[in-house]
Amino acid sequence: METNTSYDPSFAREVFENVDSGEEIKMCMQCGMCAASCPLREHMDYPPRQIFSMIRAGKRDMVLNANSIMMCTSCYTCQVRCPRGIPVIDVMHGLAHYAISKGILTRKDTAVFGREFWQQIYKTGRIDEKDLSRRYFFADGIITGIKKSLQMARMGIIMLLHGRMKILPEKKIKGIKSLRSMLDKAMQTGKGGSEV
Amino acid sequence: MAEVEATNQTLLVVGGGMSGITAALEAAEAGYDVILIEKNPYLGGRVTQLYQYFPKLCPPNCGLEINFRRMKLNPRIRFFTLAEVEKISGEEGNYNVTVKLNPRFITEKCTCCGKCSDVCDTEIDNPFNFGMDKIKAVYLPHEFAFPMRYVMDPSIVGTDEAKKCKDACKYDAIDLDMKATTFDLNVGAIVWACGWTPYDASKIEYYGFGRYKNVITNMMMERLASPNGPTAGKILRPSDGKEVKNVAFIQCAGSRDQNYLPYCSGVCCLASMKQSTYLRDQYPDCNITIFFIDIRALDRLEDFYTKVKEDEKVTFIKSKIASITEDEATGDLLLEGENTNTGERIQMTFDMVVLATGMVPNSLDLESAPSVSKDEYGFMTLDPNNTGIYGAGCVKRPTDVASSVQDATGAALRAIQSVTRR
């Protein structure tokens, strides 16, 4: 063990005060259940347990720049299984939110996807797979958009063949108004959506 | 059932496990009359199912044998098996207790010759071995059973099978008309020592207990290692009876987990380490991995941890295993988790997995019983304003055998104080 970092409690305090459910991380006993339950564990640079440990140690930059805080897909496995009942998902989203609010965009595409997903749901009450991917692929300009589209072309064809994606645009759902008022409420609580 | 003589100077001990036996004996040897009741057809409780105790790796039957001898020699103790408390009323110094005696269908005349069992063809799941093998429907619960007498499973009573058994008995010891009876007792104080039940591992869905044959519990492991167990003491995989080469222990299986048992049972770390020695004795090449959150080897039991750690075939990994998947073809088990010391992902395959499940206190909810305070987990708590009924052993806190004995000895004295006050 070579590196010599200093413990800095100020970041933990910052998290407790600013991040949704941030205080809950105090309960972590570092068992590793969250890390191993996560379906995206292979893609994360630090699993939730390590994020919590780093917050405690005061590693602000590492935490806010971690890709893992942006990766959570809300599958709830870790949260359901956490032996200390930590709302891991809320904390991860909270951290992502906080990082974005501080102008840190580690995984901009995740944020973009989130925004587009939200907006589409808000508009029609459902996801139009082709529209969502188009918006998501082309968010960084037309060249990248074409590249990304071509990469995913095969997947698109398979989805079409299996009827998972329609050629015609999706219609609005019935009762879209009620849904919108629900989503508005969610926005107010600050827990929903990714704003870029 | 004839009236059982008791007075307000008599103590009642409920539960004939190590705690109950201890409380009863200690009080009786100090000159007090004691009635001991046990719901199983034999005394000894949980420890009869254990192969060895930690840290001395000695057989529980050794201590039980002495205790039974103490009991045989002491006329102040009367005990009843297959007995349960049905009702308690009254107060310190004057309790009225209704005891229900379940039928054994075998009388005192039984000589244990075994002829009834020889002719019996019906087999039932052996409760003593957690259903890992079958036993004749008329059986001796285990060979150290005390009292040493057969018992008939109620499922065959009324069938021709039962009649066949009855006819085989030369000593007229089978009474198929035996019915449950009750009797009332007047006692001065009660020691509640009804022990614990292993936590139901099938509730921990992601460990697959009940679905995967080679995922067993720590108590099942005790039976597998015991010479009187389902495999005559040879530790073999339940799925195919193969010898094991690579075994994992998952600590805190359900324990310290607010989704299951929020408390720590205190003994499971040591029990798993003890069981690793069972495996090492039988299989010199067997690799053992113990997955833990914290190793809790209290006080001088740390020496045992030190000893097991020295074994290069035993590896300790700090990780709470998140999932088990079975390879259907081989029955092998894939464990996934995070090694929290290194941050590395764990994906390891084992022949067999032992879940170190915790202790659930046996309930003391009784109709019309004087209120006994307990905590949110069901453990009995001390209530200075409510004396006369005293907990002993694992009904108070999860604990090992030595501490249960300690605790029960103290409980015996408190019960004596209750009758002294009167």
Next chain:
Amino acid sequence: MEKKAALYICTGCGIGDALDIDSLKELATDDLGVPICKDHPFLCGAEGVDLIKKDIQDEGVNTIIIAGCSGRVNYDVFNFGPDKIVERINLREQVAWCQPPKEEDTQMLAEDYLRMGCSKANDTEPLEPYIAEEEYSKDILIVGGGVAGMTAALEIAKAGRKAILVEKEDKLGGFLGKMKKLITMPYKDLSDTGAEDLIKEVNENDNIKVYTSATVAKISGSPGLFTAEISADGNSVQERVGSVIQATGWTPYDASKLNLGYGKIKDVITNVEMEEMAAKGKITRPSDGKEVKNVLFVQCAGSRDPEHLPYCSSYCCLASLKQAAYVKEQNPEAVNYIVYKDMRTVGQAEDFYRKAQEDGDVFIRGSIVNINENGGKLSVETDDELLGERVNIEEIDLVVLAVGMVPTSQPDQIPRIQAPEGTEGADEEGMIEVMPDSGFFAKSALNLEYRQGPELPTLKYGFPDSHFICFPYETRRTGIYTAGCVRRPMEVVKAKEDAAGAAMKAIQCCEASSQGVALHPRAGDISYPEFNMQRCTQCKRCTEECPFGAINEDEKGNPLPNPTRCRRCGVCMGACPERIISFKNYSVGMIGNMIKAIEVPEEDEEKPRVIAFVCENDAYPAIDMAAIKRMQWSPYVRFIPVRCLGSINLVWVADAMSKGIDGLLFLGCRHGDDYQCHFIKGSELAETRLGKVSETLDRLALEAERVKFLEIGITDYNRIPTIINEFMETIDELGPNPYKGW
């Protein structure tokens, strides 16, 4: 007592099918001269028992020999009162169930057991308990006035008995009295220590006599009959007591031995100092008296460390969590760091760990590298295991070392005593280091006037513990019990329970001693060893070998037995080369006669004979179990149960060998560190003794392999056939004992 014997042979449970009962009866009446001999198909049934009762009444039978099932069963059915001698011959388990039926060898085995049983019954005398002439005391002496000692005293008093409490300080209370708060059941929050109430209750209780500023100068006598000399404030007082509880507690491990800055850096203190400071008021820095803000707790300071205290003290995790709560209470902004190896909050105490986390205490799994002082603040370099980095924790005001418990019995240095001349390992002055398991090892607390040393023998780390899982209160001195942290490290709630248990044992001891009955493990036994002093040669073996220190010596080396200290194991009987120690129902001569009762066939019959002496506590039940499982083994072995293998006398080897017995097996309990012998050293002594048997065998010109010692546990029944058959192979190879027919 004029004996009138009767033999009853039960033919049930397969005995009648396996054996020729008529010829057995013939043997009993014609050869063994038993006046009444009957058989019954179901002796334990009402009719069978009536048959015996009738003979007792009509014929005046007072010695009942029952040949049937093992003595482990039907003990209650065949109990005809204390004035009757009952001898059980195990024809069921150890003959009918483990041998092929109707074979000549099976019949011969049963005949030998009959001969042996009748011989034993003939040699057994009725028992009378030992009652001393002096008056028995039922008061209990408790040494140590901390939480365990005070609780024990109160529990005794509440049971209507008298306690005498001796405390070396001028005030009761011990460590409990120095605490600010307690964390105990149900582990949700801190509670009051209750020390003052406890002290008051003890002081005001009429059944408790308290001596403060007092020590025990001497304890002489034996259970029920102890005399304790107490020095209190310079005066000497005598108290007669029936039993003793040692609750002398613990001392904190010396933190200056640790390389953690203690003694060098002022703001590094121990958990005990922290507690005392908190109890007095504000938690401040010793260096400048300022209130603390950031506190770092070092768990396992010296504990779980082979260089210091290899064991865990089990209370320190909770103590630090409690003290962290004090810090938070004083200043909610304060930060507590807890550097730990494993958090050990067992049972419901896990709740308090959660509470500490909720409070925001920072838990770091790792180890301390360095503690530095810099400009009045401390910085602690730590290997953080879970972060995988060496980190520096700065701006620390106070470091608290969670040091462990050392039992007060642990001497600072290994004591030395005068060794007998020529002892190996003695220094120039003839002094030698004492062994931990001797009564000379521990620090002064009881000052027993025992030949085997003034204190309780200790085991590892200086704890005077029994090392019995099933019998935790037992020490190696009868009637003296330990309670609380002197016995093993424990938290307050457990010390209280422990004290109640020790009080129970102490009360029991007073009762048993005054009635002349033995304590654990032969509880209720009224037999006791009697010494035929005319033939004593003052060899001192009995006094040296008694595992319980029951026998003192006069100046000439004559043994002075103390029957109430005796556990009735018979180790002294086995040790005595002159065979002067006997019980009325167990003696060297009696077993010798049983050996002589065995019929040894002529050499050319090719029927070897082996005697197995088996511990009645473990090996004997194991043999029964093997038989219940219907295992089979050589019919040439005769089992003789002994109270403890430590009671075997070497003269039996000579008796057996000179009679032509081909081999001897000794089956006893495991010994060594994890011993299972109920009499602690019995099986070990037996093996040592047998190590010297080669002299006897040499003298007889016999091979050493004819005598074998083996450790057998009660669950080792699967091994019984193999053990016996392998030994029989050895005997076959050696050939017959040439002394046959002498």
